[in-house]
Amino acid sequence: MNMKSRYRCNNCKRVFFGEEFTSEKAPLLLHHGGGFVDVYTAPCGHKGAEGVWELVEEYKVAAISDNTNSFGLRNVVVINVDGRAWGLGSNSLNLPEVGEVLVVPLLLNGSSPNWATMGFEIPEEMLAAPDDVVEQVWGSSSNE
Numbered sequence: 001m002n003m004k005s006r007y008r009c010n011n012c013k014r015v016f017f018g019e020e021f022t023s024e025k026a027p028l029l030l031h032h033g034g035g036f037v038d039v040y041t042a043p044c045g046h047k048g049a050e051g052v053w054e055l056v057e058e059y060k061v062a063a064i065s066d067n068t069n070s071f072g073l074r075n076v077v078v079i080n081v082d083g084r085a086w087g088l089g090s091n092s093l094n095l096p097e098v099g100e101v102l103v104v105p106l107l108l109n110g111s112s113p114n115w116a117t118m119g120f121e122i123p124e125e126m127l128a129a130p131d132d133v134v135e136q137v138w139g140s141s142s143n144e
């Protein structure tokens with residue numbers, strides 16, 4: 001597990017940092033060849049091997065365009081606490097609110113958010129937001 005990454009519990013859907021988990025060695029079943037596996041316990045009390053936890057990133061909606069593009073989509077700008085920023089196309093049914101926090105699972109490559117599962121279209125990663133913008137969007141909650 002990556003200490004700085006965020007993981008979502010498949011059981012209770014809460015999101016935790018990797019560093020909030022505790023791990024212990026548990027014996028593997030013999031038909032898997034024996035040995036030991038790392039089992040992680042989240043602050044919520046749920047347990048599981050690393051693959052049980054869904055790797056996610058949290059983004060806050062920083063801005064939404066007033067106008068729509070030729071496909072009827074509004075442009076939604078989202079920023080995470082590290083300044084990573086994306087521009088997303090959103091139809092009116094799926095439109096989030098400014099200030100809303102979106103928890104998005106990562107694709108299997110582990111680096112790109114799977115915006116399609118959230119109903120967003122044409123995602124484009126933007127230049128990283130400067131610190132003062134991150135501070136403005138996330139405020140003191142960036143230290144939680």
Ligand SMILES: [Zn+2]
Pocket residue numbers: 009010011012013014042044045046
């Ligand atoms: Zn849980």
